[in-house]
Amino acid sequence: MTDPQTNFDKDEPLSPEAEAVMAKARRRAGLSMLVMMVGFMAVVLVVVYRLATMGGGVAEQYALEAIALPAGAQVISTQVQDGLVTVTYDGEAGQAIRIYDGANGELLREIAVIAE
Numbered sequence: 001m002t003d004p005q006t007n008f009d010k011d012e013p014l015s016p017e018a019e020a021v022m023a024k025a026r027r028r029a030g031l032s033m034l035v036m037m038v039g040f041m042a043v044v045l046v047v048v049y050r051l052a053t054m055g056g057g058v059a060e061q062y063a064l065e066a067i068a069l070p071a072g073a074q075v076i077s078t079q080v081q082d083g084l085v086t087v088t089y090d091g092e093a094g095q096a097i098r099i100y101d102g103a104n105g106e107l108l109r110e111i112a113v114i115a116e
Contacts, residue, residue, distance in 0.1 A: 064105035069098070084108070 014022065062080065069075070073091040080086075085100040095113035100106065 062102040064100065064102060067098075067100050067105055068107070088113075 062083070062085065064085065067085065067087065069087070069089055070091045070093075073089040076088040076090055076095070078085065078087050080102065083102045085102050087098045087100070089096060089098070093112075097111040097113065098107060099109045099111075101108055
């Protein structure tokens with residue numbers, strides 16, 4: 001039978017080739033940890049930057065509380081986008097689209113919907 005080595009407490013010096021391999025492995029492990037830490041810090045910085053530069057919120061963009069439509073108008077649809085409020089409605093004169101400024105409620109444009 002073979003004689004297994006049972007004395008693990010005794011440290012034998014490594015050969016110069018083994019020392020070179022161990023040093024190379026330590027450098028590569030250190031470099032990969034450094035790259036990982038830089039990547040992690042970059043992600044954290046992006047998250048902090050995005051949180052710090054977020055806009056004031058929807059409440060500041062759309063401060064209007066009411067809009068004026070003709071009497072008897074029935075709202076068909078509404079859309080809120082880019083600080084504008086678009087309302088499509090059906091009134092006595094036919095269907096129309098009104099575009100309001102979301103910050104102050106000012107009527108910017110009215111577009112009549114005409115059948116062809």
